[in-house]
Amino acid sequence: METNNPTKVTVQTVVQAPIEKVWSCWTGPEHITKWNQASEDWHAPRAENDLRAGGKFMTRMEAKDGSMGFDFAGVYDEVKPHEWISYTMADGRRVEITFTDQGDETKVVETFDAESTHPVEFQQAGWQAIMDNFKKYTEQF
Numbered sequence: 001m002e003t004n005n006p007t008k009v010t011v012q013t014v015v016q017a018p019i020e021k022v023w024s025c026w027t028g029p030e031h032i033t034k035w036n037q038a039s040e041d042w043h044a045p046r047a048e049n050d051l052r053a054g055g056k057f058m059t060r061m062e063a064k065d066g067s068m069g070f071d072f073a074g075v076y077d078e079v080k081p082h083e084w085i086s087y088t089m090a091d092g093r094r095v096e097i098t099f100t101d102q103g104d105e106t107k108v109v110e111t112f113d114a115e116s117t118h119p120v121e122f123q124q125a126g127w128q129a130i131m132d133n134f135k136k137y138t139e140q141f
Contacts, residue, residue: 006093006113007120011128013108013135019082019101022108025138026099027051027085032059035137036072038129041065053078057087091115108134 015022025031032047036059047059055076062069074089085097093113100107110131114120 008111009114009120009124009127010109010111011124011131012110013131014102015106015108015135015138016104017106017138018104019099019106021141022099022106022138023082025141026108026134031137031141035133036130037061037133038126050076051079052076
C-alpha cells in the first residue's frame with residue numbers, strides 16, 4: 001500500500017464508563033479477546049500487548065468456522081496513559097486513538113490510514129463495528 005498520502009478514516013463512540021475502565025478494557029489482552037471482532041462469526045482467540053513506545057502488539061483474528069484468520073499486529077509509536085495511543089501496523093499504516101475523560105463517560109476516537117484493497121466505506125464499517133463491540137463489552141463488564 002502506498003502511504004505517502006493515505007486516506008484517513010475515523011470511527012468513534014462514547015462509552016458509559018470512566019476513563020480508567022475504558023483504558024483497561026482497550027489495552028488489556030484478557031479484554032481485547034472479548035471485543036475485538038467486527039461480526040459474530042469472527043473472534044480473537046489471543047492477544048498480546050506491550051503497551052509502551054516501541055512495544056509490540058498482536059491480536060489473532062479468526063473466522064469461527066476456521067476458514068480464515070490473520071494477525072493484526074504493529075508497534076506503538078506513542079502511549080500517553082488515559083489519553084492517547086498511536087501505532088504503526090505491520091503494513092506501515094498508522095492509527096491514532098484519543099481517549100477523552102468526560103466524567104462518568106469516555107469518548108474514544110480512532111483514526112486510521114485506509115488500505116487500498118477494500119472500499120473505504122467497508123473499512124469504516126468494520127472498524128466501527130469493532131468499536132461498537134468495545135463499547136458494549138466495556139459497559140457490561
